Amino acid sequence: MRTLRDLFAVRTRELPSPVAPGSPAVEAIGLSVRLGQRQVLDSVGLTAHAGEVVALVGPNGAGKSTLLAALAADLPAGSGEVRIDGRPAGAWSAPELALRRSVLPQSAALSFPFPVEDVVRMGRAPWAGTEREDEDDAAVAAAMAATEVTRFAGRPFSALSGGEKARVALARVLAQRAPLMLLD
Template sequence: MRMPRNPFAVRGRRLPVPVAPGSPVAEAVGLSVRLRQRPVLDSIDLTAHAGEVVALVGPNGAGKSTLLAALAADLPAGTGEVRVGGRPVSEWSAPELALRRSVLPQSAVLSFPFPVEDVVRMGRAPWAGTDREDEDDAAVAAAMAATEVTGFAGRPFSALSGGERARVALARVLAQRAPLLLLDEPTAALDLRHQELVLRICRERAAAGDAVVVVLHDLGLAAAYADRAAVLHEGRIAVTGPPAGIFTGELLGEVYRQPVEVFPHPRTGVPLVVPERAS
């Protein structure tokens, strides 16, 4: 008798299964990382849950991008462990991991002048041969519409401005439709409108059940859009929690070595962080 096909196993790959809101999607437990024999992260404990946006903030060199790369399994842990989908990352094959997390690096470089739509479609590669392969066209179209790049779908990626490339790179990540999004400074090259657009997309993905971990330099964006923030300082997490509860002038002034004022927005109550300046 022929056994029914397991819908969560295709060509040896275990496909993601839906997780309940609030369930851990990515975890760092006692994580330490060394680069070129230099300690960069030390004893990091962090969990990203389904349905939330976690912002990684802190000064240059604090370890934000390194932590994101470790969560993505692009950097090995020196000590401790990283788990994705409830398993240590070492237990997932590369194709299985690609179904579970999508990664936006700080810069997107392509050696060939691929059209924009083809670049976005690259995000669908992990789903080839699965039951969700027939979602490719819809996923690509939806990602391009969300990031407002549909209008130049046929243009070469290499001919785009820095901000346009950043939005196309984000569209590729969105098209992948993985339950964990790891975004490294996705607003760095963007104008005001598109910075807000990107963070609204993060909130929408969290509302749909994904876990989003995003590196941000703009504390105002982190305060407005993140459910929780982890403030990194010299390779450690100084504090983690809702921005309204942890963004204080004392903490941020110490971490950034810059006196700041923190006060609530008069209409929304969201913390506003303003550097102290001589009058």
């Protein structure tokens, strides 16, 4: 019989190795995505290398957010493949994937009045139970300083302005310290 401890135990997961500059961080190979009746992506090929900044530019409705969601493995491909850190995205467990890529959606909403610091600390969840868990406090502090949100660490996220919420959401992604950041 399984106990509660078994259900909530940290599963073994493969920690990411440092990504060598210039090596592929994420790849889309013949990626196609259909949303309802609309073909949004059709045979897209893209490779983003470690150390690069890649910007997707195009008009509204062109499929930029859809491509980012597919690259994050949050949206399934109709055909083709997404590779993260050299492996098919589907080959990683959800916790292992969270160690390799972070995602900043266009908007962030929370139903509970979490303090800002707790929202940023949520970015460290993938590292819980690993040998890098002891980096949590430093990662959170550095991310909050980089986004200039330290001064309202104790304020409820729900009480922030739109711009402040965006900076806190970015701090959460930075605190995650994933080798690949996908910012929508």
